[in-house]
Amino acid sequence: MTDTDFDPGTPPAEAAHDDHVLATWTATVAGRLLTEVRGQGLEGRELKDAGDKAAHDLLMRLLREHRPDDAVLSEESAASIADKSRLTSRRVWIVDPLDGTREFSEPPRDDWAVHVALWQDGDLVAGAVAQPGLDTTFDTGQPPVVPPRTSARPRIAVSRTRPPEFVKALAEQIDAELVPMGSAGAKVISVVRDVTDAYVHAGGQYEWDSAAPVVVARASGLHTSRADGAPLEYNQDDVLLPDLLVCRPELAETITEFVKAYWAEHPPA
Ligand SMILES: Nc1ncnc2c1ncn2[C@@H]1O[C@H](COP(=O)(O)O)[C@@H](OP(=O)(O)O)[C@H]1O
Numbered sequence: 001m002t003d004t005d006f007d008p009g010t011p012p013a014e015a016a017h018d019d020h021v022l023a024t025w026t027a028t029v030a031g032r033l034l035t036e037v038r039g040q041g042l043e044g045r046e047l048k049d050a051g052d053k054a055a056h057d058l059l060m061r062l063l064r065e066h067r068p069d070d071a072v073l074s075e076e077s078a079a080s081i082a083d084k085s086r087l088t089s090r091r092v093w094i095v096d097p098l099d100g101t102r103e104f105s106e107p108p109r110d111d112w113a114v115h116v117a118l119w120q121d122g123d124l125v126a127g128a129v130a131q132p133g134l135d136t137t138f139d140t141g142q143p144p145v146v147p148p149r150t151s152a153r154p155r156i157a158v159s160r161t162r163p164p165e166f167v168k169a170l171a172e173q174i175d176a177e178l179v180p181m182g183s184a185g186a187k188v189i190s191v192v193r194d195v196t197d198a199y200v201h202a203g204g205q206y207e208w209d210s211a212a213p214v215v216v217a218r219a220s221g222l223h224t225s226r227a228d229g230a231p232l233e234y235n236q237d238d239v240l241l242p243d244l245l246v247c248r249p250e251l252a253e254t255i256t257e258f259v260k261a262y263w264a265e266h267p268p269a
């Protein structure tokens, strides 16, 4: 299954003028395509590459068709990263066609996602995170309602494979439980769903890894910032955005104070 064998159907009529609806529809159909790719019997590197390519090609095609005047920055396109015209564009779609590529290639794991965000005039304004394994797309048009907190002990989502070096010390200091998981989108959504209370990352990541999850989390009332509390800035010349904190608002100060103190002693590389 490639993007050209796949029929995405037609978007809801409101997608013609409503960016929230277009983000939701494009992320959802890319998730459907990825589910089909996953069912084709490919494994490992072949499955990862087929998924990355199919979802990227489909998103580029749909955004070109439905928003021809907008710029696009995609993880899977070196040309879109190198094309600096986005820096003077008023509107830039920031997409990660398959976030959690490793977990996508390990069925039946559900911690992988499609990210579609829109940056306009200096900040993120709309976005959607499709998590096909949960059969749900989380979006800014109808922001998810964060349920009441069910755990007194903080649960911190961290990368399965690349957790921040300070995270064990942080967990000890605030008596938190660490919850390893793949995909930045799935980890942010775990906070939205009250599966965890915070997602802390450091050590490397790019704008597309966090843009859509962050704009959805903000719309749901969660705290979003760099790990030390500094503001997140998107559509920058350098697309590296190496650290991130998304959490319930009441945990933000404790975590950012810890990170600031840690980085004062061990500055990030
Ligand atoms: N140290 C690092 N450097 C670069 N990218 C990183 C990174 N740590 C995590 N990421 C990216 O952030 C996403 C979530 O990672 P993780 O599952 O480890 O939490 C992955 O995106 P992709 O799957 O789109 O490549 C991964 O590549």
Ligand SMILES: [Mg+2]
Residues within 6 Å of the ligand: 075, 096, 098, 099, 100, 184, 208, 209
């Ligand atoms: Mg990613």
